[in-house]
Amino acid sequence: MKFVIAPDSFKGGMTAKEAADAIQLGLQRVFPAAEFEKVPMADGGEGTVQSLVDATNGQLIRKHVTGPLATTVQATYGILGDQETAVIEMAAASGLQFVNDQTHNPLITTTYGTGELMLDAMSRGIKRIILGIGGSATNDGGAGMAQALGIKLLDEDHHELPFGGGQLHRLNQIDTTTITPFIATTKIIIASDVTNPLTGPDGASAVFGPQKGATPAMVKTLDANLKHYADIINRDLHLDLANRPGAGAAGGLGAGLLAFTNAEMQRGIDIVVDYSHLKQRAQNADFVFTGEGGIDYQTKFGKTPYGVARATKSVAPTAPVIVLAGNVGEGIDSLYDKRSIDAIFPIVPGVVTLEAAIKNGPKNLALLAENVGRLINSIQIK
The missing domain is CATH 3.40.50.10350 (Glycerate kinase; domain 1)
Structure with a gap:
């Protein structure tokens, strides 16, 4: 039996x-x-790294990275048994567990540490990254992640933008010429069941901002900033992401990944079923x-x-x-x-x-x- x-x-x-x-x-x-x-098993949320590492006889990697409040935190991600696939939970670097009622502020929180985990995995020869994007403390549209990968987000004075969704209204130019060359050879598989667009009443700021500490005034500011961000992405990269389903996931990290990496979105459980070889087993x-x-x-x-x-x-x-x-x-x-x-x-x-x-x-x-x-x-x- x-x-x-x-x-x-x-x-x-x-x-x-x-x-x-x-x-x-x-x-x-x-x-x-x-x-x-x-x-x-897992469904793409918390526990996905451990489950896929256990299911494939992989290994865990621990690294100090930049947390959502720009302080140093220790994060863990996994390399699967095939040694070509990494699995990362963005919350491990940029999650709500790193803020509290006194420190949460989506105007300043950043996804930079998530980008650092991605870059570390790529530097180890990884060709695919499964990225679970639930539980974020951020609302920066993935701008921090992009900066960690070498992209320059510049204001009108050609200065790099500071961290946080509260700064995106200052974005004047996106320079991708300095992006890490690993991006060209790495497939990003976004594990997310969120279908919210980047902006608007169903967007990242309006729906998810309050649980990250956003006041009604902050929500208005963040939504306007993400709209401006989407406009610059559309102008410089010729990608219309403002209303793309899933672009609003994790405070707009979905949009950042779709804009700056070779990424596609899949349901979390479908990814785990695939990479654990559940059907075959x-x-x-x-x-x-x-x-x-x-x-x-x-x-x-x-x-x-x-x-x-x-x-x-x-x-x-x-x-x-x-x-x-x-x-x-x-x-x-x-x-x-x-x-x-x-x-x-x-x-x-x-x-x-x-x-x-x-x-x-x-x-x-x-x-x-x-x-x-x-x-x-x-x-x-x-």
Whole structure:
């Protein structure tokens, strides 16, 4: 019997690999001779680096870079087992975890550190970079990232722009002649499910700016600045990005990547399915186990369990897909269909505190997997 185990992380409690190990532990108590194919997963957000490194036997790289407030921070990215692909979470260098209620200010925060991580990966011979762009503290349109890659963003006096989206109204010229030559030979794959444009009522500043500390006045300023930025990109690079779906992701980093690098956008879960070789590893599966910390009606829109279910059903259509989740929310009935999820179980055995649930997560996950395995075994015996 073959089990495919492909969970996401259980946020705050287990990495995807630790969750996969716990599920295997439980199932092995019932099926000690079974074949287990463990594929740690993610959906392009937090945990994607660790999941893909674990799934491909890659390695983690740690580097000091420029944080969103222009202070030095330590960030981590991954190189996959093929030694040609890097995976970077922009939040590792430019994320909300580096600011607080007193320091967050999207007028000054920068994506420069994200560009530094990209440049470091390229200098190691990397040919593809998977870049997850969730959780940003920035609203600079990817200007800082571009500057780190060697692009000059100049004002009317031919001076380099300071960091931050609050300075973009001063942009007068984009000089790409000094960009790193690595850009020409590196493919950037943007992992994002965000479809917001760069500007306007659905744009980066209006929709995401407030959660990064932007006041209504700041939102107005930042949106106007990004519009000016888009106009200069259109004039100098002949790229119309203002209304491009996804350009507003991560405070406009999506636009910067599309403007200055050889980039394309893909759904995060689709990227992880591809680079983890999930479909190939799910061939001839008898059962598929997946899961994450929480599941509800939103899981259908790009989250790991639903993506795993659709991917594995495409190659093993008769294999039931079983989801084990830390918390089961509203609307899960919409997740059930013949091409996706077959059953959903919560791992928490009773009423407990969040602290206890996290602490006992691996034990509870293994116990639930064992009990589901016993049910499978009893049905087969009959």
